[in-house]
Amino acid sequence: MGTLVEEIFSRRLGRTVNAGEIVMVNVDAIMSHDNTTPLAIKAFSEIGKPIRDTSKIVIHFDHAYPAPNQLAAENQQKIVRFIQAQGIDNFYHRGVCHQVMIEEGYVKPGGIVIGADSHTVTYGALGCFSTGLGSSEIGAAWVTSKCWFKIPETILVRLEGNAPAGVYSKDVMLALAGQLGMDGGTYRSLEFAGSYIDALPAHARIVFSNMSVELGAKCGLIAPDQITLDYLASETKAQGPFDQFTAVNPRYERTITIDVSALQPMVACHPDVDQVKPLAEMIGLTIDQVYLGTCTNARYEDLEIAAGILKGRQVSRFTRTLITPASQTIYEKALAAGLIQIFLDAGCTVNAPGCGACIGRHGGILAPGERAFTTMNRNFIGRMGSAEAEIYLGSPAAAAATAIEGRIADPRPYLA
Amino acid sequence: MSRAWKFGESLNTDEIIPARFNLTIVPQELAQKVFCEVRPDFAPGVQPDDVVVADANFGCGSSREHAPIAIRGAGVKVVIAASFARIFFRNAINIGLPIMECPEAAAGISDGDEVDVDLTQGKIYNRTRGTEFQAAPLPAFVLKISEAGGIVNFLKTHDVEELTA
Ligand code: SF4
Numbered sequence: 001m002g003t004l005v006e007e008i009f010s011r012r013l014g015r016t017v018n019a020g021e022i023v024m025v026n027v028d029a030i031m032s033h034d035n036t037t038p039l040a041i042k043a044f045s046e047i048g049k050p051i052r053d054t055s056k057i058v059i060h061f062d063h064a065y066p067a068p069n070q071l072a073a074e075n076q077q078k079i080v081r082f083i084q085a086q087g088i089d090n091f092y093h094r095g096v097c098h099q100v101m102i103e104e105g106y107v108k109p110g111g112i113v114i115g116a117d118s119h120t121v122t123y124g125a126l127g128c129f130s131t132g133l134g135s136s137e138i139g140a141a142w143v144t145s146k147c148w149f150k151i152p153e154t155i156l157v158r159l160e161g162n163a164p165a166g167v168y169s170k171d172v173m174l175a176l177a178g179q180l181g182m183d184g185g186t187y188r189s190l191e192f193a194g195s196y197i198d199a200l201p202a203h204a205r206i207v208f209s210n211m212s213v214e215l216g217a218k219c220g221l222i223a224p225d226q227i228t229l230d231y232l233a234s235e236t237k238a239q240g241p242f243d244q245f246t247a248v249n250p251r252y253e254r255t256i257t258i259d260v261s262a263l264q265p266m267v268a269c270h271p272d273v274d275q276v277k278p279l280a281e282m283i284g285l286t287i288d289q290v291y292l293g294t295c296t297n298a299r300y301e302d303l304e305i306a307a308g309i310l311k312g313r314q315v316s317r318f319t320r321t322l323i324t325p326a327s328q329t330i331y332e333k334a335l336a337a338g339l340i341q342i343f344l345d346a347g348c349t350v351n352a353p354g355c356g357a358c359i360g361r362h363g364g365i366l367a368p369g370e371r372a373f374t375t376m377n378r379n380f381i382g383r384m385g386s387a388e389a390e391i392y393l394g395s396p397a398a399a400a401a402t403a404i405e406g407r408i409a410d411p412r413p414y415l416a
Numbered sequence: 417m418s419r420a421w422k423f424g425e426s427l428n429t430d431e432i433i434p435a436r437f438n439l440t441i442v443p444q445e446l447a448q449k450v451f452c453e454v455r456p457d458f459a460p461g462v463q464p465d466d467v468v469v470a471d472a473n474f475g476c477g478s479s480r481e482h483a484p485i486a487i488r489g490a491g492v493k494v495v496i497a498a499s500f501a502r503i504f505f506r507n508a509i510n511i512g513l514p515i516m517e518c519p520e521a522a523a524g525i526s527d528g529d530e531v532d533v534d535l536t537q538g539k540i541y542n543r544t545r546g547t548e549f550q551a552a553p554l555p556a557f558v559l560k561i562s563e564a565g566g567i568v569n570f571l572k573t574h575d576v577e578e579l580t581a
Contacts, residue, residue, distance in 0.1 A: 022555050024580055047571040134479065137510060140567045144576035148557070150505065183476070187502035218502055 003154040003250040004221040005189040008110055008129045011245070019153045019251075029106040030056050030141045031115035033097045034072070035063040035359075037079050040116055043139030051086055052145040058090040058106055059083060060097035062354040068362030095327030095353035098122040098210070098295040103329050105237035109224035109244065114138065114147050119295050119377065121217065124209035125202065126232065127224030127245070132213065152218045153253040154189040157208075159196035161261035166412035168305070169204040170297055170375065170395040171279075172196070173211045174266040176258060178276030186216030188253065196260045197222060202231035203299045210296050211377045214273045223247065265398055265411060270371075270390035271381045279398055282408045288370040290315070290403040291384075292396055293324030293351070294358045297375035300330045300337075302396040307339040309400035309414040310346040316406025321348040322364045324356035348403070360385040373402045417543065418493055421458060422527035423451075423470040428477035429504065433486040441482065443489025450486040464491035467533065469525045471497070475504025484508040494533050496540060496551070498522040509558055512566040516540065518551035535559060 001007075001016055009017040012025050032040050037059055044051075051057065059079065067073035083091050094100045098119055101107055109127030114120065116138040123130035133147070141147050159172060190212045197205065205222050212220025222228075223246045232238045265279040292298060292306055303325060315321040323343050325331040331353050334340050343350055351357075357364030358376055365385035366372055372384055372391050379391035394402075397411035404414070437449040451458040468487060474497035475483055484507050487495060495508065498519040508515045514535055521540045525531060529544040538553030554562075557579040564570035570579070 020552065022558060024555075024557055043568050046568050049571060052576075134481065134507070134510075136481075136568055137506075140510075140571055143571055146576055148509075152502075186473075186476070187505075216502070 001248050003189065003247050003252065004127070004191050004223060005129060005152060005154060005219060006250070007245050007247060008112065009149070009151055011110055011243070012112060017151055019151050022148060022150045024146055024148045025112055026145055027056065027114050027141060027147050028108070028111045029058050029101070029113045030138055031058045031060070031097060031101055031106070031113065031117070031120060032135070032138050033060040033063050033117060034065060034076055034079060036116035036135050036138070038075055039135030040139040040142070041079070041082055043136040044142050047140065047143050049143045051142045054086060054088050055090070056145055057088050057142055058092070058101065059088060060100060061093040062095060062097050063359060064361045065093055065354050066352065072361070094329070095325070096295045096298070096355055099299070099326040099330070102126065103236050103327060105239065107236070108232070108238050109228060109242050114141060118213045119210055121213045121220050122206060122210040122295055124212065124219050124221040125205040126228050127222065127243070129219055129221070131219050152187055152189045154191050154250065155185060156252040156255040157190055157192050158194040158255060158257040159192065159260050160194045160257060161196055161259050163196065163260050163263065165415055166265050166397060166410070167260070167263050168395040168397060169200060169207040171263060171266040172258065172260055173207050174268050174276045174393065175263055176256070177211065177214055177268065177274045178266070179258070180215050180256065182214065182272060182274045183216045185212060188217050190215065190217045190220040191247065192220065192222050198225070201301070202227055203301050206299070207296055214377055265395065267398065267408065268379055268393040270392065271379060273378060273393065279394060279408065279410060282392070283410060285408045286371065287319055287373045287402050287407060289364060289366060289372040290319055290321045290399050291324070291357050291364055291372055291374040291376065292399050293322065293326070293356045294376045295326060296377040297396050298324060298326035298330070300333050302375065303330065303334045303339050304337070306396045306400040307342040309397060309411060310348070310404070311342050313346055313404050315347045315403040319403055319406040320364070321403040322351055322357060323348050324351040324363065325353045327353050357384055359383065373399055373408060375399050417530050417532065418465045418467045419463065420467050420469045420525050420527060420529045420531045421455070421462065422525065423454070423468065423474070425471035426473040426476050427454070427470055429475060429480055429483040430477055432475065432483040438480060438482045441485060443485050446482055446486035447489030450490050459490065462490050462492065465493040466491070467531050468492050468495045469497070469522055469531070470495065471522055472499045474500050475508070476501035479503040479507070481507045481511055484511050484513040488513040494535065496521050496525070496533070509561055510567045512562050512564065512569065514554070514562045516551040518549050521549035521551065524549060
């Protein structure tokens, strides 16, 4: 009974759980990566107890991988030694942690997953409660396999209608960010529903959950349906049978409705995710670097959209165009389908899967005064290097059109 | 008997402890700078077991644990607020700072009032005005984490099963 988040916790605890309650539950997976694992190891060592269940621990190398400098290399060396000493099996360097968590089967409807990364909320698109925590709590969870949560109130986001050509789930999410603001979902569960979501493929739904943390939310959930189950079966190693459930007589704190059919391509402008404008208003702004990557928008379908626009064309000579597939699996699929060749022919640079340029550690750092157009989820000052650089966020299609013109460009004329 | 220190709405983590003082995580050192810009009389004047009372969205802003550590380091018994920002709420419990969410108490307590609390029952008494408020009581396991000084400390000497026992 209740909202999706209340349903998930009620099922887990075998009793009705309501918003506002604080509960302690067993978690299904405890995720961390090269950036956050060292502090978790520190908390774990202070506690001085053994790991409860190594099979729940999942560690990724993705944030600065392959190591761009000696410090990162030494950090990763320490983590590897810890993994070996503790006998942890689930260790990956196959791309961005969140994509790999989904592909490798750690994400299931009704599941509860915690991670030392704010975008752990990504798994909500598949009906899994997931949220980001600090490293000390991750270290504590290694010892306990448990975590406590305060069940949040829920804001229902109803997305209705069909998206016009050139408008993708990223544009819809940016429109919502512009409307709700960066604190509009603080501490809330965002529940995405409506006819637009019902018809949306799972890979595109992931954008909403991924970016719900940009609005301050604790989680961003979508009810698992047949589309979810088909995606899990065909694109992931998750083993069924899978839980299917919906909100039952939910009480929402408020409801926001957006008519998707009235939207146009959007862009989030420097320096905040909620500085959202129609892309049309920003056309012509010169761009030094285009980055198609990250846990938000570097899935196979995103690459396919960009390749469709870049095929037989050249990117602008002074616009460095970086393509970073979210995972090795996606990279392989794109290679087999000829997408990588299209990118290379167009003059793009294809990077190793991972977070790449997203956190300004390596793989595409910006100089002062430079401007990037990216498919990322955040455009905070200094995120990609210089604090005097600017970051604009948009869809993969807008990124591809922008790469060709060297200026922010409307993707619609390029869509056949 | 504890004195109430009253704060307004959306007090952020920088107002609790400015980022430039976050080079240490020693509670007593952080405590010397706690609220230094918004309330310079706080650190010199606060007595052990005083309470902090605030309006909605207390502790918004960054996720740094320094903010609740600084307040705990000052000897504050409990923070009572109309509501807390999500990460502050979590961090407070995990580092062992008791908190109570109660909009009525936040509205009904003024700076300098004498306040008593019963954490287990969720009761808040304003002795100055003779009023009483009910916050949602914290679950027993949360109080155990608080009493131990935080989750890492708790687990050093206890099993997690003891939390829910
Ligand atoms: S791709 Fe960017 S946002 Fe996603 S996990 Fe990596 S650093 Fe974080």
